[in-house]
Structures are given as C-alpha cells and as structure tokens.
C-alpha cells in the first residue's frame with residue numbers, strides 16, 4: 001500500500017446524473033451515508049421522476065436536467081465540485097458530452113468528474129464493426145465520449161464497466177421461472193453487482209488520491225468471468241432445479257428482445273444487444289478479471305452466486 005501519494009481536494013458538493021438508476025442510486029446512497037456533510041444534487045432527466053427522487057433523498061436537492069438541454073445542464077452543474085456522468089445506451093454523446101463540457105467550463109467549479117464508459121481495455125473505435133457503429137449505441141458511444149472528455153482536459157476519471165451487470169439476468173427471469181430455461185446470448189464475460197459499481201464510483205469521488213484523475217479504471221468483481229453455460233450451472237445449483245440453456249437468437253428475440261426495447265426506450269435494442277454480444281464473443285480473449293473494485297471497496301465485491309441467492313425469488317416458479 002502506498003502511503004505517500006499526490007492529493008486532490010475532496011469535493012464538497014456532488015452532482016449525480018442518473019441518480020435513480022442502478023449505478024447512480026447506490027452512488028448517491030453511499031455518499032449520503034459516508035459523507036453526509038457533502039452537498040448532494042441528485043438528477044434525473046425525467047420531470048415526472050423528480051418527486052420520487054426527492055423522496056428517496058430527502059436531504060439532497062433533486063432536479064431535472066438532460067445532457068441534451070444546455071440550460072438545464074448549466075443549472076445542474078452550477079456550484080458542483082464533483083460530477084458523476086452516466087449515459088444511457090444510444091445517447092448522442094457528441095451532443096451530450098459537448099454540452100456537459102461547455103456547462104462545466106462556464107461554471108468553473110468542477111474538481112473531479114467520473115464518467116462511466118464500457119468497452120474492453122485496449123479496444124479501439126475502428127474495430128467496432130459497421131453493423132454496430134452505424135446504429136450508435138454501447139459499442140461505439142463511449143469512444144466518442146472519451147475522446148471528447150480527454151480533449152477537454154477536464155479532471156476526469158473514466159470508470160469502465162468491464163463486466164455485465166448482474167441484474168441484467170432479470171430480463172431472462174420469466175423463461176427460468178416458467179420453463180426452467182435460461183434464454184441468453186452465448187457470452188464469456190466478467191460480472192459486477194451494480195450496487196458495488198455505484199459504490200466504487202462514490203469512493204472515487206470521495207477519495208483524496210489525485211492519481212485517479214485521467215485514469216481509466218476497469219471494474220469487475222474479480223472472481224466471476226463466466227460463460228453462459230457456467231452461469232446456467234450456478235443458477236441450477238442456487239435454485240435447486242435443473243435449468244437448461246437456450247442460446248438461440250430466435251428465442252432471445254422473442255422473449256427478451258422486446259423487454260430490452262421497452263426498458264431502454266429504443267426500438268431495436270434487443271437486436272442491437274444480440275449483435276453486440278456476438279461481436280464481444282469474438283473479442284472476448286482480451287477480458288480479464290482484476291482487483292480494482294476490491295481495492296476501492298475494501299472488501300470482496302458481491303459474487304454472482306450471492307446475487308442469485310439474494311434474488312432467487314425472481315427465478316423460482318410461482
């Protein structure tokens with residue numbers, strides 16, 4: 001453990017975009033718990049969601065702002081020293097990041113920005129196949145965001161979700177419940193609990209270690225890099241029921257595709273995810289587990305088995 005390292009000030013105010021989401025919410029909860037003195041601004045882009053967000057974080061300021069609305073964005077980062085930026089699949093990052101960078105510069109108070117990205121370390125935009133690049137989305141948008149943020153010279157840490165989030169498995173729950181069949185694309189990928197990911201982001205913002213600025217930290221739980229068949233085995237074991245695996249595109253599109261379209265508000269998202277996982281599979285050799293989350297959390301991150309134990313009621317018949 002290094003005892004001497006360059007120090008950065010810890011933000012006295014933090015703005016959390018996507019604060020009702022699966023990453024932003026645990027981040028905000030951790031900041032509230034660990035540093036209640038910090039001025040916390042929780043943000044949603046949905047006007048209808050502000051009241052619920054305020055209720056969830058009564059001691060914080062809940063507001064509505066969108067990366068695509070410059071005026072709201074300016075108000076969102078006004079007076080903020082720490083900023084968490086997560087964007088949804090398919091976001092127009094050129095516009096979103098340009099707007100955010102402009103707002104942050106105009107306001108001039110930011111000392112640390114954490115931006116969520118998601119791609120294999122060492123991957124480059126040019127390797128994203130046309131079938132994905134032409135549609136925009138997870139496979140290409142983070143390269144655009146990173147390039148723009150690097151160019152801005154703002155104090156950014158890139159938090160790379162080098163894993164699939166465990167709660168993605170809930171999209172497949174119905175087939176498991178009703179037929180004991182796990183419908184999922186063939187994958188070989190690390191896992192992370194979104195709550196742990198959010199806490200890692202919070203701990204980065206609360207850290208006084210200046211070395212995090214400009215870093216690209218890849219996050220996974222350090223223990224589960226699994227094929228879909230291996231996940232099926234763990235499921236069977238946890239549920240005490242023999243689960244079979246169906247990795248066909250046809251079943252996936254029929255049973256999971258439309259849920260994804262709906263969840264992400266993006267027609268064709270299911271189809272995109274299928275193509276994305278096919279691309280990922282052919283590049284999976286570059287994934288590897290690491291201990292970054294464990295070091296940041298000061299504990300072992302949640303395992304997929306524990307997550308399944310905790311959520312087994314969603315997968316059991318009835």
Ligand SMILES: NC(=O)c1ccc[n+]([C@@H]2O[C@H](COP(=O)([O-])OP(=O)(O)OC[C@H]3O[C@@H](n4cnc5c(N)ncnc54)[C@H](OP(=O)(O)O)[C@@H]3O)[C@@H](O)[C@H]2O)c1
Nearest residue numbers: 018021044045046066067086087088118138161163164165
């Ligand atoms: N899913 C995975 O397993 C995975 C794996 C690796 C990387 N990633 C990356 O991680 C990121 C988050 O993924 P996710 O699946 O958790 O997505 P998500 O649930 O859609 O989260 C995105 C967040 O962005 C906020 N948001 C949406 N539109 C906005 C706007 N116009 N302005 C400001 N905020 C906006 C949303 O909150 P409001 O709607 O309340 O504003 C939401 O909480 C994505 O960039 C994805 O590529 C995901």
